[in-house]
Amino acid sequence: MADPILSVRDLVTYFRPEEGVVRAVDGASFDLYPGGTLGIVGESGCGKSVTARSILRIVDRPGEVESGEILLRRDDGGIVDLAKIDPRRREMRAIRGGDIGYVFQEPMSSLSAFYTIGNQLMEAVRLHRAVTTKEARQRAVELLQLVGIPRPEQRVDAYSFELSGGLRQRVMIALALAAEPRILIADEPTTALDVTTQAQILDLIRRIQDERRLAVILITHDMGVIAEMADTVAVMYLGKVVESGPVDAIFHAPRHPYTQALLRSIPSVLAEPRSRLATIAGSIPHPYARPEGCPFHPRCARSIAGVCDRTVPVVTKLDERHEVRCVLYGRPAEAAE
Template sequence: MAEPILKVRNLQTRFFGTEGIVRAVDGVDFDVFEGRTLGVVGESGCGKSVTARSILRIVDRPGRVVGGEVWLKRAGGGPAVDIAKFTEAQMRDIRGPEIALVFQEPMASFSQHYTIGNQIVEGIRLHMGLDAPAARKRAIELLDMVGVPQPARRVDDYPFQLSGGLRQRVMIAMALACDPRILIADEPTTALDVTTQAQILDLLRSLQAERGLAIILITHDMGVIAEMAHDVSVMYLGRAVESGPVAEMFARPQHPYTRALLRSIPTVMAKPRTRLPTIAGSIPHPFNRPAGCAYNPRCAEIMGEICGQAEPPQVDTPQGHVRCFLHGGAP
């Protein structure tokens, strides 16, 4: 396989709260390839969104990226650079032209006081140095590309005049304004209805096919992962517990958490009124992170004392990587 366009190594982000320190992202590794989608999946509090924000270094205070490397192959060619060491000024050239972000809440991520055209044009003029008429023309082209009907008229609409699905299309247009090569989509369809979700996922797939975009898709929905991702990383309490190609992961999940998660998903293919297998307990509060493997109090395949004592290291499997003593790595 080609060399990854983005390589994340041992990424660590902590939140320094008044009640203590939360290790929101605790040593995450992954590779992202051109024209492929990496799905990052997990439940609330697993650190999937913070991981995305840590890559772009837009974590809100009191959070801070405290360690790790983010190797990016830049558009101009040359060897990969570690953008984790970039200054704030250098990062501004990364956000937008190299890596763009699509947020979950399209209503909350727009300014209500400017037209959508204004908001798209701002990024284009800042990063691409176009004059106002050219930038506006480009904004209309972008709206057309993401399937906004009557783009020349819609460009002067305010966000509140658009439906949820259209707003998400505009958000994607804005993200693509500066021709990024990597798109991070953080729960892009969670706030949408299923038929609208299907439209947006379709759009992302076709944009990827046309432009060779690398997509990091962050979601809690295994159905969306199955549909969109080429590679998957499953997160639990700040760590990637398992990663690998999507077909392998669904056919032969390696980590007990992945196995249990896949079994507990309701599907339209089930027989009516069937009980689902469940995962015991609930996700621990981040201040009460269990010792050892963070999943051990809920694990159905616990091996013994070791699971509560040592953190399992990342072990290579034929499919990918896994962090579980079942697959070795015991001290």
């Protein structure tokens, strides 16, 4: 297997409002390979979006990347650690949009209503390419065409509020691709859309990915989307990756109790009629009231008293690519006295 294009190692992003510390991302690690699709999955509030925003260093204040490495491999083979760059520097800005494009969850409010979509597209093009206004406009039209927007020559002068939700999300994808990045981060790109539009947007992302050899990080809470799109999966819980591996392994041989519970809670057409849908007991703890030990233990059916509530489990390698963070599969380092 080729070297990863993006390697995140022990990423820690904390929010420090006056009331305390929110450990939004607390030691997340994963790899993204060229042309591959990494699905990051987890419940709301588990740190998926903050992880993605940390990569681009656009976490809103008072959030801050505290430690860890975000290693981006450049075309020439050189490696930069995005966690070490000052987020306001030109170098970081060139990576945003230039190397890594980002598609957001809310197509309704992610475009400014005061400028035409052409204006925003041309801005994105001209930020990263030295082209004339005319060329940038031509490029904007091509981008709209690429994402399957009908009549792009006219739509380029439209305002975002004149487009439907699906079309706006296509514009967002066009914006993210404006400077031909090698990585696309799609943060819940279909959550705000209706089901048929969801499928179209996912198809579009896959088509563009194939055409351009894009590496994609797809963030979602929808296991169905993961099954359809991803080739590797990272399951996150409270800021940590609790299990990661190839999509087949995750779906057919899930190891972490949280992954197993997530998979059980998918509605199935094969399920017994009138049976209740399985849910995960309890809810995500309050950000200020993090459980000791394994963060999942209060909701875990297989939690071991005296172990899971005391020690933080370490990562166990099950095989070459399948890793899990749970005491059931290996003794925690801290407990091995």
